[in-house]
Amino acid sequence: MTAVSPARAIVLWCPDWPVFAAAREAGLDPEAPLALTEGGAVHSCSAAARRDGVVRGLRLREAQYRSPAITVLPYDPVLDVRAFEPVVRQVEQTVPGVQIVRPGTLAMRARGPARYYGGEDAAAQALLETVERLGVAGARVGIADGPFAAEQAARAVRSSPVGIVAPGGSAAFLAPLPVGLVVDERTRTLLNRLGVRTLGEFAALPHGDVRRRFGAAGAFGHDRAAGREATGVAARTPPPEFEITAEFEPPLDRIDQLAFAFRVRAEEFIDRMRAARLVCTAIRVELDDERGGHSARSWLHPRWFTPADVVDRVRWQLQGAGLADTGLASPITKLRVIPERVDGTANHEAGLWGQGPDERVHHALTRVQSMLGHEGVVTAAVGGGRMLADRQVLVPWGDRAPERREAPWPGSLPALAPASVFRERHPVALLDAAGAPVAIDERGAISAPPVRFAVGSGASAQVRAWAGPWPVVERWWDAERARRVHRFQIVDHDGCAWLLVRDDEGWWAEARYD
Amino acid sequence: MTPAAPLRSSTARLERVDELQARIQGMQSTRLETRAVPTHPAFAGLLPGGSLREGTVVEAQGSTTLVMALLAAPSASGRWVAVVGMPEFGVEAAARFGIELERLVLVPEPGRQWLAVVAALADVIPVVAVRPADRVAPAEASRLAARLRERGATLIAAGAWPGADASLGVEMSEWHGLELGHGLLDEREVVVSAAGRGGFAKRRRSRLRLPDRALGFAVATESANDPDGAGTGRPSTAASRLAPVLHADFRRPA
Numbered sequence: 001m002t003a004v005s006p007a008r009a010i011v012l013w014c015p016d017w018p019v020f021a022a023a024r025e026a027g028l029d030p031e032a033p034l035a036l037t038e039g040g041a042v043h044s045c046s047a048a049a050r051r052d053g054v055v056r057g058l059r060l061r062e063a064q065y066r067s068p069a070i071t072v073l074p075y076d077p078v079l080d081v082r083a084f085e086p087v088v089r090q091v092e093q094t095v096p097g098v099q100i101v102r103p104g105t106l107a108m109r110a111r112g113p114a115r116y117y118g119g120e121d122a123a124a125q126a127l128l129e130t131v132e133r134l135g136v137a138g139a140r141v142g143i144a145d146g147p148f149a150a151e152q153a154a155r156a157v158r159s160s161p162v163g164i165v166a167p168g169g170s171a172a173f174l175a176p177l178p179v180g181l182v183v184d185e186r187t188r189t190l191l192n193r194l195g196v197r198t199l200g201e202f203a204a205l206p207h208g209d210v211r212r213r214f215g216a217a218g219a220f221g222h223d224r225a226a227g228r229e230a231t232g233v234a235a236r237t238p239p240p241e242f243e244i245t246a247e248f249e250p251p252l253d254r255i256d257q258l259a260f261a262f263r264v265r266a267e268e269f270i271d272r273m274r275a276a277r278l279v280c281t282a283i284r285v286e287l288d289d290e291r292g293g294h295s296a297r298s299w300l301h302p303r304w305f306t307p308a309d310v311v312d313r314v315r316w317q318l319q320g321a322g323l324a325d326t327g328l329a330s331p332i333t334k335l336r337v338i339p340e341r342v343d344g345t346a347n348h349e350a351g352l353w354g355q356g357p358d359e360r361v362h363h364a365l366t367r368v369q370s371m372l373g374h375e376g377v378v379t380a381a382v383g384g385g386r387m388l389a390d391r392q393v394l395v396p397w398g399d400r401a402p403e404r405r406e407a408p409w410p411g412s413l414p415a416l417a418p419a420s421v422f423r424e425r426h427p428v429a430l431l432d433a434a435g436a437p438v439a440i441d442e443r444g445a446i447s448a449p450p451v452r453f454a455v456g457s458g459a460s461a462q463v464r465a466w467a468g469p470w471p472v473v474e475r476w477w478d479a480e481r482a483r484r485v486h487r488f489q490i491v492d493h494d495g496c497a498w499l500l501v502r503d504d505e506g507w508w509a510e511a512r513y514d
Numbered sequence: 515m516t517p518a519a520p521l522r523s524s525t526a527r528l529e530r531v532d533e534l535q536a537r538i539q540g541m542q543s544t545r546l547e548t549r550a551v552p553t554h555p556a557f558a559g560l561l562p563g564g565s566l567r568e569g570t571v572v573e574a575q576g577s578t579t580l581v582m583a584l585l586a587a588p589s590a591s592g593r594w595v596a597v598v599g600m601p602e603f604g605v606e607a608a609a610r611f612g613i614e615l616e617r618l619v620l621v622p623e624p625g626r627q628w629l630a631v632v633a634a635l636a637d638v639i640p641v642v643a644v645r646p647a648d649r650v651a652p653a654e655a656s657r658l659a660a661r662l663r664e665r666g667a668t669l670i671a672a673g674a675w676p677g678a679d680a681s682l683g684v685e686m687s688e689w690h691g692l693e694l695g696h697g698l699l700d701e702r703e704v705v706v707s708a709a710g711r712g713g714f715a716k717r718r719r720s721r722l723r724l725p726d727r728a729l730g731f732a733v734a735t736e737s738a739n740d741p742d743g744a745g746t747g748r749p750s751t752a753a754s755r756l757a758p759v760l761h762a763d764f765r766r767p768a
Contacts, residue, residue, distance in 0.1 A: 361594055364638040365619060368631050378620045380605040392605040394620065415729060416699055417607035419578035423622075449695060465692040489699050495687035497699050511604065513689070513699060514577050 006146035006229045008110035008120075008167065012091065012127050013154040014139045017104025018044045021083035022073050027294075030137075033067045035060075036075035043075040080104070082338075087134055089238070094130045095123070097235035099147075107147040107233045124162040145170040146229030152177060170227030175200025182221035187214055199225040240276055243338040244269045251290045251331030255318050258332055259311050266310040269337060274345070279304035282341035285317050289330040298340055302362055302398045309366070310337060316374040365397045374398075386412045386472050387483075388421045388499070388511050411472045413487075418499050418511035425508035428500060429454040430463075430488070440486050440502055444471050453492050455509070461493040469502065551641065551668050552591040554583055556731045559720050560708040562680050566670075568640070569663035571655075573671050573681040578603065579611075579724045580684060580706065581643050583731045584670050586612040588641045594619065596635045598644040599628050600672065610729050633658055636667040643670040652676040681709045685719070701727045703734050 014020065016030075023030040023046070033049040035042045042058045052067035064070055080103035091106055092098050099107045113123035124141040131139045142154025144165035152174060157163035165173045177199045180188040196202050202210075203226035211219040223230055246265050252258045273280055281304050286296040299313040314335065369377050374396050381401050383393035386409055395401045430438045432448035439447040446469060454460035468488030475482045487510070488500040497513035553565035566572060566584065574580045578600070585595045585608070594617045597603050601622040609615050619639065624631040628647045635642050636658070655676045662669055671678060685707050691700035701723055708718045721734040 360638040361619075364634055368621060368634050371627055371630065371634070372621070372624060376621060376623070378622065380608075380615050380618055380620055382606050382609055382615070388604070388606065394605075394622075397619070414698060415610065416725065417604055417610055419582060419604045419607045420602040421604040421606075422602050465689070465694055465697070467692055467695065467697050489692055491689045491692055491699075495689060497689045497692070497702070512578075512602075513702070514579060514687075 006149075006170075006227075007232050008114070008143065008145060009147040009150045009233055010095070010108050010110045010113065010120075010123065010127070011101070011142045011147055011150040011154050012106045012108075012131065012139060013142065013151060014087070014104045014131065014136050016044060016046060017084065018075060018080050019046045020136065021080050021103070022076070024083060025079055026073060028071060033070040035063055035067075035070055035072050037072055038075040045070075077103075087131060087136060089241075090130055090134055091127065092238055094126055097233070099233050099235055101147070101151070105151065107150065108235065109233050110143055110150075120164055121162060124164070128161055144173065145227055146224075147231070147233055148182075148224045148229050149174055149227055152181070171200075171203060174225060174227055175203070179225070182224045183214070183218065187218060187221075203227075240272075242269065242273055242276075242278075242280075242342070243336060246335045248331075248333055248335070251333045253331035255315055258318065258335070259315050262314060262335060263307065263311055266314075266337070267307040269310060269339075270305060270307045273339065273342060277345045278342040279345050280339040280342050281305070282339070283310060283313065284338045284340050285314055286336040286338070287314075287317065287332055288334040289332050291330045293330060300398055300400060303359075304343075312366075312370050313374075319373065369397060384409060386474060388413070388418065389423060392421060411470075411474075413499075416513070418497075418513045420512040420514055422509060422511060425501065425510060427456060428498075428507050428509045429457075429460060430490070430500060430502075430507045431460055437507065438502075440469055444469055444486065450488070450490065453490060453498075464491040464493060464495070466490040468500075549666070551593075552587045554587045554731050556720075556722050556733050557584070557682075559733070560680075560682060560706060560718055562710055566641070566668050567679070568666035568668060569659075570679040571659060571662065571669045571671060571675055571677065573673070573675050573678040573683075574643075575673060575682070576684040577687070577704065577724065578672070579607070579702075580682060580704075581670055581672050582608050582611045582613060583724055585641060585643060586731075588668075589613040589617060593617065593640045594638075595641045596621065596639045596643070598632055598635065598642060599624050599647055600643070600645050611725065611731075629654060629658065632669070633661055636662055636669065637665055639667065641668045641670065643672060645672040646675065649674070650676055677711075679711050683707050683709075701725065 018036050019034055020030050022036055023034055028034060030046055031048060033046060033052060033054070035045040035049050035054055037043060037060050040060055042054060042056055042060065042063050044056060045054045045063070049063070049067050049070055052070070054063045054067050054070065060072065064072070084100070084103040088098060088100060088106065095108050095113045097108055097112070101107050110120060110123070113126070114120045117123040117126050120143045124143060127141055128139060140154045140157060140161045140163070142150040142152065142157070142163045142165075144150040144153045145167060149165060149170040153163035153165045175198060179191050179196055179199055179202045182199065182202070183191065191197075191202065196205070202222060205222070207219065207222055210222040244265050246262055248258070248261065252261060270280070282298060282300050283305060284296060284298045286294070288294055295317065297317055301309060314337070318332070365377050377397040378394040379397060379401075381393045381395065381404070383391055383402070383404060384407050385391045391412075393402060430450045431452040431454070432438050433451045434448070435452070438450045441447070450463050450466050452460040453463045466488060469486035471484070471486050473484050476484070484503070486502045488502065489497060490500060491497045498509055499511040499513070501508045501510045548567040548569050550563065551566040551568055553561065558564045561572070566588070572584065574584055585597075589595045590612050595613065596619040598621045603620060603622070605615065608618065619635070621631055621635070624647070626647070628644065629650070632642055632644050658669070659677060683706070684704050686705040688703045689699055690702065691697050702725065703721060704724050705719055705721050708720070723732045723734050726732045
């Protein structure tokens, strides 16, 4: 095998990028103890948390024990990528031809920048200045033969933010590093058992033997360990930029004003995508107001966005539940719309004879939505739960229904479901023969059989039939959401059946069989 | 059709003419043949023509289950259905009674714009159920009726509707399965009365199971379809009075 010296590469590394991105999104201080969790274990943590002894893979409870002041957020890989995108774009202005190794780490060829800026060190300084302008603190740069060695150089430096390994010195630089960096977990264990612990020891093994024993993946790792990396930097082609930002000076405080001001930009947004033969099926709208407030939300579309749809989503996000002509709490200074999901137009082409009735239904529902707001038109699904109101899942038209959890739900009602389920419980009175409210003791026994029934504060009438109490005890481990109620079915004097609930406060109508 | 007795004053005559005209309107069909919408066979004896018709308005008052029963068959046959202004519409019950939730659209709180919402939905959704939020002016009702006719949509009004082509109401309701202190609700017998257009046609009554034990709908076997219209139930149900069932309406605080 001929020794190919890999091309010089620069790697820019932003330490703890997920933490930094999450802290910025949540408006927290990245210097404070902060951990991101995934599946109950720590995925990444801030430097302050690391000083307290929190490490990757630690159980959440253990991390909270070691660092009592820690803030815990869920890890969101999409956020990582999204937050990194502006950094990539800015770096591309400084140095073209950038490869995203992962969010937080960028690789690029060294030759061009080194000549342009007059030396590798100067190029590294230019990069660091670029990211610092974006407010990313503590970034580091490594320069070496091949991107792998360069990344290790960036991670290894302690005193200065730039680590440069001289040409041809990669093998010697990598030699003391642990072998786990280039091979997977199983192979690492095996190599450790064989007494191979560092990259230098691994590189000393004959290449042919490594390939025979560990296959292509092992040989690839062996090349990296020996500083003979075959893969260079694969620069990305910057994707066309679709997101639009509208800044308002002076800030706008009325929704209709803003919708009007944004209409042209929305058309431009959709036209630009259409020119690239793309349609957008999900967008993200971000709003900044004058008081420093920030609101962001993703909107899905059952088909694809037209300019009017984009304006509608912006309006809905602004108005919440209010009406179109109401003023805003704080004037809006900046509006950003980012396409979250795009698709080729070919996949959404209308059929020759139209798409049938569903398309028309969609148009009508969209029209009603623009009259009443996003939440005004809903589709329904049956969800899980014991209480009837929990079981009806209402999803605004266009949004994705939450996944249904299949569970037996002991204590839920039998097959006959009430036709009217009240969204808010209504007070009722269930009285015994003496005119006193029927009470239920701790053991679930009623004080006296119910005889009369009244809705609200109306006149009471005779109860024709009744059955109960059927206890429903939920989430006793959660003090805030715990529920302990008793259910009754009764038939009133009209022949109408009710589902009543007795809790600590009194009697309520949960639903009516009418 | 000539009045038998001579009429004293001209105003009385005019009133008589008006009444007769209304009667004629009630008897004659306002349109040529309209197509039928799939309807549950239990309603065959109640609705004019035996089923729901495209472009008509049917009142269904006093029972949400009745509305669901009218919606179930069109939904099962692949049509979209919409429910407007009924925030307490029980989705689970609807699904169990055979309404396809994939093709069910709810507009729970249309507010003051409810009539505009109904008109927009009726353009494309073949069966729309609505509970009017307030009194419907006859002019608005006839404008909407024209739109329904043009689009071939059916409106089911869970409240008073001027000029409805048929009007269904629950006169008596009786639950089975629940006793004093034990049991479980399992089936209900109701007497549904139907009046034709303008209320002049003969009132028909039918005893239905809404719902029956298998969560379906059926005509109760002992039919209470008495011809003279002065309906009394079976002797065994003497306790259940044949008065309109007026349930407390929570939507409007008294």
